[in-house]
Amino acid sequence: MTSVLFVVTAADHWTLNDGSLHPTGYWAEELAEPHRLFTEAGWQITIATPNGVAPTVDAGSLSPQAAGGEDRVAALLAYLDTLSSELAAPRSLSDVTxxxxxxxxxxxxxxxxxxxxxxxxxxxxxxxxxxxxxxxGVLCHAPAALLAAKRADGSWPFTGYRMTGFTDEEETLGGLAPKAPWLVQSRLVELGADFVAGAPWAPHMQIDRNLYTGQNPASSGVLAASIITEIAGRA
Structure with a gap:
């Protein structure tokens, strides 16, 4: 059986450049949709967070405007409810093999x-x-986590990799760019990523070797489906 590790943020806020705290967490669709597709594929999923802290869903991701309507909000909430026990007691990243x-x-x-x-x-x-x-597989703002990767010699493992993620344009359109201490796209490019941006809010993903990245919430399903296809092809 294929096994999947879901690494989920434990943060419930984002510190902006004026020191204020923007309430956040994980984006509902980006956890629920891939989790659903992987589960339907018969895969076993383990959720882990830093220090095993129960993750917080970003309330903004459950607004009708962000989720795509009231029916979609209800569907996301219903699916997340089926994961309530797993989300309440995730594994600690430090215990992961x-x-x-x-x-x-x-x-x-x-x-x-x-x-x-x-x-x-x-x-x-x-x-x-x-x-x-x-x-x-790394989705939307999660490519920010790539910044913490480092080899023993101090080099960045992802230098030259083609990837995507939440774009500077999308952060600007969303209204948070002026308050952001840094932007995902800009930081990845500074480190040496070959960043490929798609149209704002449209599904877009990139595959480079075994790195699969999606640009935004709309990319959740296509990213997960591509990973499923790749694993099936390896069988």
Whole structure:
């Protein structure tokens, strides 16, 4: 059976450049939709967070405007409710053995910009997944977690990798760019990523070797489906 590690932010806020705290967490669709598709594929999923802290869903991701209507909000809430016991007691990242998993998946939300972007344990998990050929799926703001990956010589493991993520344009359109201490796209490019941006809010993903990245919430399903297809092809 294919096993998947979901690495989820434990942050419930994002510290803005004026010191104020923007309430956030994980984005509902980005956790629920891939989790649903992987589950329907018959995969076993383990949820883990920094220090085993129960993650917080970003309330903004459950607004009708963000989710795509009242019916979609109800569907997301219903699915997340089926995961309530797992979300209430996730594993700690420090207890994770990467070799136990075939896929490592990071849903987004602004939360990863607060904790996973500077979490050395998460960075080591990403590096090991990359180096051992496991599929590493990273969605929306979760590519912020790539910033914490580092080799023993101090180099960045993802230099030259083609990837995408939440774009500077999308952050600007969303209204938070002026308050952001840094932007995901800009930071990844500074480190040496080959960043490919799609149209704002439209599904867009990139695959480079075993790194699978999605741009935004709308990319949740296509990213998960591509990972499922790849694993099926390896069977």
């Amino acid at each position: 990467v070799a136990d998993y075939d896929v490592v998946f990071y849903p987004g939300g602004h939360g990863p910009m607060e904790d996973l972007a500077v979490d050395a344990v998460s960075g080591a998990i990403m590096t090991e997944a990359l180096d051992t050929g496991r599929i590493l």
